[in-house]
Amino acid sequence: MSVPSLVLALLDALEEPALLVARQRTVAANRAAFALLGPRLVGQDIRFAIRQPQALDAILGGRAGRFEVTGIGGVDRSFEVTLTALEDELLLVRLVDRSARRAAEKAQVDFVANASHELRTPLAAVLGFSETLADEAPLPEGLRRRFGAQIHDQAKRMMVIIRDLMSLSRIEADRFSVPRGKVALGDLVREAVTAAGPLAESRSCAIETAIEEEAGNVSGDHAQLRQLLDNLIGNAVRYGCKGEDGRVLVTVASDGEWCRLTVRDWGDGVDARHLPRLTERFYRVDAARSRDSGGTGLGLAIVAQIVERHRGLLAIRSQPGEGTEVEVRIPRA
Secondary structure (H helix, E strand, O other), X not given: OOOOHHHHHXXXXXXXXXXXXXXXXXXXXXXXXXXXXXXXXXXXXXXXXXXXXXXXXXXXXXXXXXXXXXXXXXXOXXXXXXXXXXXXXXXXXXXXXXXXXXHHHHHHHHHHHHHHHHHHHHHHHHHHHHHHHHOOOOOOHHHHHHHHHHHHHHHHHHXXXXXXXXXXXXXXXXXXXXXXXXXXXXXXXXXXXXXXXXXXXXXXXXXXXXXXXXXXXXXXXXXXXXXXXXXHHHHHHHHHOOOOOEEEEEEEEEEOOEEEXXXXXXXXXXXXXXXXXXXXOXXXXXXXXXXXXXXXXXXXXXXXXXXXXXXXXXXEEEEOOOEXXXXXXXXXX
């Protein structure tokens, strides 16, 4: 069956994959369909291109309709299939990719589940200790103080988790708004290093800086960039300082139209299989160690969101036994 050139042009004008099927045979397809289903579509039986049972059954039956299926063009890909009956037994098949939406929905469900889990553990401790304290039976003073301290520590942990969750929400709400302020990144680094002093001292860790003054200002949100620095320096001190000679190096340098910030430690490092997931919410390489150090599993997720909002670049390099380097590039003002 020949297809008029105007119809072919209209098919190609569609962004989503589209095919014309007549009597189980594909008679026309647009570029997006070729890219998804392969180059030899036209003239072939539709069953060679689409093998998803629900979609194939509807197409072979020539039924108009709309439904969503998983398994076209990949095991985990989700498509909304729209079938439109035309003249001369033609069926227009349109495939709208819904994979990103499904992934976002799954990420939201996972996020809620993880947040609930993270809050449930300290909340259970608070409830348990408080019930004991509320009991009418007398408690030794030492035990009462220990239970009170545990309640205080677990409540503080919940507050930190809630604070980080609220930070993520605020950053995501502003992600389409490009920061217009001018921030002297070198001065901000000095502020963050000073603030991290007590933490570094408690862990016998030296924080060193190497700041190029000619790096100048960056276009950014002062509060968010400070939060980014606090998270990166805090992570490096908590997980990257080993022994009395532990150190962290924070550098600021000019790199063309970018200002390059790096935070380097010489700690245990991270295995390569973990690197792609470090910016996921609540992802931890070592969950027990992270909780013992006061981490929430949200620090690098917040860093990634801040970098994205600033239209910057984020790179994490690490090898076991050699430490970790996090590099952030922010456009210069």
